[in-house]
Amino acid sequence: MIQKLIDALIDIVLWVPRQLFGLLVDAVELMLIWIPEIHIVDVQGIFNGLGGQLLYFLTVMEFDYGMTAMMTALIARFILRRIPFIG
Template sequence: MFDSLMAWLSETFTEILTWLKDLLLWIPRKVYEEVLDGMASFFESLPVPDFIIQASSALSGISGNVLFFAQKFAVGEGIILILSAYILRFILRRIPFIG
């Protein structure tokens, strides 16, 4: 009887410690998730800069031959990378102690 009581207490204590460990691991994950959600909502609320809209309208008058080679050399992806780097630089310059 004493052995079964000790086994039950040991099992219950192990379950409580497992629950406590899961809780202590869940809290930082939840905080990290909320921080990332806040950052995502911040970036989604930023308006599209005018130079991106102007760049897309400026590139619409290019002939088919030039577009063929531009597609082969991935000029479109390069322009997207450069413009997103400018946006990231703009955002980072607004953060105190970094920019």
């Protein structure tokens, strides 16, 4: 009997945060509709438009390795900041 009363009280207390969360989700969905779509027709055409000198520079400087290393470092920093007593 007491357990059912406690469960009912918990349901009543948690009803307000659930309703607020539902309203927040609905508001975010509405705002996402307002964001305009970006149409990129031909990605290959964009890369074909790069000059040979730029492609040579990116190859010599190993852009693909550098970008991978930077993204890995940023993700590792983000994860480490989430650990209590470290970040």
